[in-house]
Amino acid sequence: MAHLTISKLLAKSAAKKPATRRYPAEKRTPPKGARGRVTMKQLETCVFCGVCGKKCPTRAIAVKRAEKTWEIDRLKCILCGECVEVCPKDSLTMEEEHAAAFVAKRIESHVQRPQPAPPDPP
Amino acid sequence: MIPMAFFKKSPWLLHYDASSCNGCDIEVLACLTPIYDVERFGVINTGNPKHADILLITGAVNAQNEEVVRNLYAQMADPKVVVAAGACALSGGVFQDSYNVLGGVDRVIPVDVYVPGCATRPEAIIDGVVQALAVLERKAAEMKRRGAPEQPEKPA
Amino acid sequence: MSRRTIIPFGPQHPVLPEPIHLDLVMEDEKVVEAIPSIGFIHRGLEKMAEKKDFQEMAYIAERICGICSFIHSMGYCQAIEAVLRLEIPRRAEFLRVIWGEMSRIHSHLLWLGLTADAFGFESLFMHTWRLREKLLDLIEETSGGRVIFGVCKVGGVRRDVDAEALDRLLAALADLEADCREIAAVFARDASVQRRLSGIGVLPKEEALRLGAVGPTLRGSGVPSDSRRLGYAAYDALDWAPVTEEAGDCRARCLVRMREIAQSFDLIRQAVAKIPEGPVSAKVVGAPRGEYFARLEQPRGEVVYYVKGNGTKHLERFRVRTPTFANLPPLLKILQGCELPDVPIIVLTIDPCISCAER
């Protein structure tokens, strides 16, 4: 039983620089491999196979093959990274930065045009 | 009358865990602790709807807490802003198909700022709060001009 | 007899971040009875197993609770793997132990902070959470998520941690351990903390057993019961013994958790020392047929996962019995006769995870 047991820690903290990361002013680079947001990195390689959309546990990704559209609803995405893992063309990436907050609801849409070049003949 | 609006400088927070898995929930708490320290912006976690300006909701709305969410919103004095944090609060997230989940918070009360992520990072929540400040200021100005709060539109 | 009043406690209440509602029947500041009402956070998660692919379900199982998220997905995966008769690589088992123990430390630190907050010790809360952030950084570095790890999958883990990263982890943990000791000393010795913890909410050993308490709540009453003794994952290869305290009061439960933090550091060190090389996941073939009952130790106590598969990719039945659910009856018992200012502390000492309890 002792009084003021925390005083040393308090004094130390007051003497030191605060531990705070002053976020908007001072941005931290998230560690490599952190799951921040799913992005369509290389739209030109996407073949719109729709595997990402099928594998998505929350159906956040919608792929329309005919219109060559890849859409992600960030309201639903849970950042599991399943889509990135299954993408056969590595078009998707998991970026370390988090997605921004937004005021108006919207669905992020990527439309491929012009048409991708046909694959090289073997 | 004081010409400047101080809402932007002193946003008091009310946090409610609608039916979150605790993931976003503890990230909200983490925002208040030394590493993120939102008190820098004058944010205080009041825990009392009557004192709060920003309602920060994590988690989806379900049959049981629907009334609670409505109630909390109604108890807050104008001007007020709702920030929904995390996939569940936005759309029901991973639980959207569940029988007991009605969906995102905007099914019940009007949401002003959406913070995506699962779980949302504290940085993202700070982003959301900063955006909410702008909305809060706008609403405060509106309130002052019209003398009456803008009627919250009934969500569909 | 003095007048009885009812103080509603929750679902929105500053000392309870989570929504549970307690009607506290009071005589002055003394609690005569606590009547809980729940369901504010029920998501019907178990039922979803019938609609979701059993592999996808690992993500949902992880979101039973964001605090012990990793162990939830680990338990679910263990149950499925047992049904599938799938042998997972040894390295994956060790990694699961490392992440599992990291999530235990993070959960306990979180709990210590919240408890400090419950007895009005702001600065202790802040300092505890400051330390917890250091651990979260390590978790994010190794798993990619801060609270939802997202690394466990049926058949192993989704990412490997290389030797270099493990070394960094050990070095960082050594620092953190020293800091934790500093905080632990305050919890163990400070006079004002003792005044709020010792002798409060006493749960005698027999009562604890009779009411089915689990985890630190049970161990704080002197029962050396810890499901990790079953030797699941890589726990069979590690050397440790359950932590117990005899007193059964809030302080005892607090001490158990503090000593478990120290133990977890040790377990991580052992696991890193013994981790074998090799792959981290096995290929999953077929669909689960049969049933299994997996028992694991969470930061809050023993958790049970029951899965029943019928040979399709959807499970027929998934059931979770979480530690908080088991600890609610003892909680209601020890709330009787306590004083109002002790209510938050007592509620917190069972480390309630309502989102676990209601799923």
Place this chain on the structure above:
Amino acid sequence: MKTALLGALLWLVVAPILGGLLAGADRILSARLQGRVGPPLLQPFYDVLKLWDKRGGVVNRFQNFYMLAFFAFVLVSGALFFAGGDLLLVIFALTVAGVMLALGAWSTNSPYSHVGAERELLQMMAYEPMFLLMAVGMYLVGRSFHVGVLARAEVPLVLALPGVFLGFLFVLTIKLRKSPFDLSASHHAHQEIVRGITTEYSGRGLALFEVAHWYENVLLLGFVWLFFSFNPALGIVAALVVYFLEVFVDNAYARLTWRTTVRATWAAAALLGVSNLILFQYFAR
């Protein structure tokens, strides 16, 4: 007479500014002790100005009346003090202010407010004996209850009444609403009774409470100053040191229960206060 009026006026104008600044400094210092950056120094003013602009909601007609009465009595009490008035009157006016606050909380229907009000009254029971002992002690030394006379006392009050001073510091923690005795309304809302007496207040009512609390803090530091009034500059330094000491203590203690509070403060009053008075009487004779 003129100086008295001047003192009272000065109090009315300067005290809220000083009190607000002190509150801001308190928050920054607390944050630093906790390893955080903390809010800007002017944060308390922002808070109050915001609350003033916010749409208020009252639960009943009496609620804000009582808050206003609390505010008024704090003002009267401080004005009496800084006008050099009767110390006993100052203490009783402050007590009435406290009662008004409790009544305001009682007038609502919320159980949290009620418990808060009960605790506020218990706290008053806890600190009142020490306050009175202080007044008696000062009378014994300075041969007057008048602050104006006491301020010019030849004997340094703090040297004659060290025990009373320490006892006063002990109960000051209650009045400043600091841990370990912040039972009825904590600065930090993480409490089982939410915000206790202010739970049901919002908007301007809450703003008034904050400002009244600033006034109150300055008045209490005025008491500290009075102990050192033989050297006014030293008195100001002492008051500031005491304030920051209280902030430190706030951060180094858990919140105790009302039982412990009453026991501890009465014990302090008896041990430090009464024994000091007895010894003083014995040696002064």
